[in-house]
Amino acid sequence: MVENGQRVSIIPLGGLGEIGRNMMLIRYGAHILVIDCGLIFPEDEMFGVDVVIPDVSYLLENRHMVKGIIVTHGHEDHIGALPYVLKDLNVPVYGTKLTLALLQAKLKEYGVNGFRLQQVKPRDILKLGPFKVEFIRVSHSIADSVGLAIHTPVGTIVHTGDFKIDHTPIDGEVFDFYKFAQLGEEGVLVLLSDSTNVERPGFTMSERAVGQTFDEVFRKAKERIIVASFASNIHRIQQVISIAHKYNRKVAIAGRSMLNVVNIACELGYLTIPPGILVELDEIVHLPKNKTVIISTGSQGEPMSALTRMAMAEHRQVEIMPGDTVIISALPIPGNEKLVARIVDQLFKQGADVYHEAVDGVHVSGHASQEELKLMISLVKPKFFVPIHGEYRMLIKHANLAQELGIPPENIFVIENGQVLEFTRERGYIAGRVPAGRVLVDGLGVGDVGNIVLRDRKQLAQDGILIVVLTLNKDTGAIMAGPDIVSRGFVYVREAEELIEEAKAKVRQALDKCEERKITDWSTIKANVRDTLSKFLYEKTRRRPMILPIIMEV
């Protein structure tokens, strides 16, 4: 607390220095507003971890202050942590119709009860304690996305959510230029803006451009067409259905998550489906191939997805045939490139003709490129600028962009998760830090997989484990049974019998030495066995398996 007077803080709990796990707090006095609550997928070295969510201990400590959670759209990296967080923090969640419908399905799936969802629509104004929140239509790769203007006693904070600017969106719901411009005209204290695509020059293409590519591919396709996309990309699915209709093809859906989303979107009126065009997957395989389209999950090469099973010839209903056209209409999430490439290769091997993002332009991004980011800044004309949603280099580059547009460097803040950035009307400054680590979810365990478990898994993955068991007489210390050696993931034992026999001899030598030196302390004996074996095995194999001596007494 550097000075008197009114202050508002922003506190990111996720999404800064990373793509995903977005979560931002706005705090004014004893009032906290939460924006988004997403997950991120684990990094390669987080062995066995299912998802990673934000650490919300700061919120739990201050639960009486929390006015509610606002979700900007229905992607996993914005709503995915809610099933975990709402269990501990039952506060109302506010969002648009589709966003809440997707969230609700997710909460049911996780068995969360008693949640309170409250629907809003763009241009609605919501009063939550001292905050007045306006919802503003933006374009993104999922329908019903909004940015936010949060009016606080100190000034207005604009949070873009994830956005792009699409002048010709599929649903006709154009980015709300007026609202952003009006806020800019009235005066905005802070702009928090999406940095995901800051490394791309120019403008991101309109979703409609994908439709044009689809149209060409559909026109040329002689047999069946299979399109894989994110289930949540409803506009993409709408385009596939519309173009299938144009070319007189029936459409079936493959993959559970795709079915769920299509059902929800249909019910809520987000998809316009010509009567009779949708058929069951079981049916479509009996229709003439050139009259059919299958919309499928698996655009990320996920091992259990419908498309992967088709590519591996393991799908129960759909077998890829020469003549099939497959469109993978998504960008691989960083880290998934090789998975997707493998699926493309497999599809080619099955004889399909494959169009994929990297080379064929069958996808456009949902995030703003440099020119759109500049436009956002020019519309909103903020006093302070904080780049959000991006890896560190992206935040830096977005900060540079803002500086080019004339925002003074001292008014631009590149901060990290957990840093408390406080603003008065005049200035901004780092005012502290709250816990904002990564909470790892593995199965039912939330946060119980820590560094030690991960370090062990890493060593086990690398060179396996070798277990030495022996039973000692508790009075004399004499060996009653063993040493036995069991290994897993180290060497294929049948081919390494000699090595294991030598290892046993080494263990006996180590034990003899301990006896000579009258060492009776178990942990010292174990350490001796471990060191002797470790040295021996490294010399023989240049590998370092985990070595686990277990001693029993009878």
Next chain:
Amino acid sequence: MVENGQRVSIIPLGGLGEIGRNMMLIRYGAHILVIDCGLIFPEDEMFGVDVVIPDVSYLLENRHMVKGIIVTHGHEDHIGALPYVLKDLNVPVYGTKLTLALLQAKLKEYGVNGFRLQQVKPRDILKLGPFKVEFIRVSHSIADSVGLAIHTPVGTIVHTGDFKIDHTPIDGEVFDFYKFAQLGEEGVLVLLSDSTNVERPGFTMSERAVGQTFDEVFRKAKERIIVASFASNIHRIQQVISIAHKYNRKVAIAGRSMLNVVNIACELGYLTIPPGILVELDEIVHLPKNKTVIISTGSQGEPMSALTRMAMAEHRQVEIMPGDTVIISALPIPGNEKLVARIVDQLFKQGADVYHEAVDGVHVSGHASQEELKLMISLVKPKFFVPIHGEYRMLIKHANLAQELGIPPENIFVIENGQVLEFTRERGYIAGRVPAGRVLVDGLGVGDVGNIVLRDRKQLAQDGILIVVLTLNKDTGAIMAGPDIVSRGFVYVREAEELIEEAKAKVRQALDKCEERKITDWSTIKANVRDTLSKFLYEKTRRRPMILPIIMEV
């Protein structure tokens, strides 16, 4: 063997359906010529594996037929398996000066003795049994690269090696258009051509374009400049040195492999170094920052490389400072994208200004794009075409390209590693299959890590291991000690004492049941313990650790 008459076969042992591990055999009668012998880095799920090399059992079985190994250039994916293969198959290796110098250094490092290296130069003709091999200059991202024309009694086979077409190469040694054109004019039976960049339209830029970008970056840099690149990219290193000279900066080298290659290249005259410009790393850190350049390893974000250590603030001599300019002059190899991104982020955090390939054009590829690939086919005018060096989809797309240029589809062969493709003067056909699996190298073990070991490592990585030990009386079967439970990589035990106690109780119950049913067979007892625990732990945690019951008798 479909018909009489003369036949020549090509037999790929690696490099088809993958990027790396290139190895191709040409067989005529009882004579085999080997082209390249490379390695590939392991896939993510090959836990603990260091490198993957071709299976050469077919060669070992037919060792008396092998006339020699020809290496087209000095990259790991072309020479990297030789230290392993030459131990079992001591035949002469032929290559250009730099290629052999790099190979020699590698063989010494691996302690391989008694090898026979024989130097050739472009336009040399080598007679090896019935084969006459011509070496043809091509452009690539390492100096001294060649393609091959192998004249056989059946006809001429042209093997491009890895290539691009650089009209303005740094060393002035231009791609040998005449030789390829002359071969085409005289008549070529088969063209084997590099498919790596077939997904890129247009032409690959000249290496000189990177120099222009470097020049701009150097001109603007106010403090120290650090350039990371592949050690083997000698032309890139030459450009850094020349431009450093132009801007009056001294140059130091960081990283062992970079030092090795620069030394070899200097000795052999492949690098032109202005006198006095090279200084030791220890010295350069004491010079004015704006007078210095460091050339470093680590362009792939390799964890132990010089650049990574600098980025992590763990390098002994070089500390990244605000004002430093870092250029990462390489494309991330597929799978390394996240590693490289992490280094870039770290460098930005240390305050450096970072230029990296993805966005800043500080790298050009060493492989031919579509227009160059077409040019190769047009020059060589082969009767038969076989795309090589590429993942499956790339081979297919290269085949499509060849078809567009008028090669009849029946004369184009997309084959897999291990397939024997036989040619007469008139036709080509698949004539069989030889072993061509992946040989995994882990430490000193070559091929001893198989599916079982990998499957175990995968399970261990995912959910860890839980070991149950107990000692039984060998006469009565009574429990003398235990059950004890030790786990690693499963849960953090101190926080899961209750779970482990419950698990022990489950084990005792399972043992009691076995006793009731008079089961005395150890493997059945173990299976019962494993099943009981597995079910219990999955219910409690939704995890499936490896469960390893160990029973001792006293």
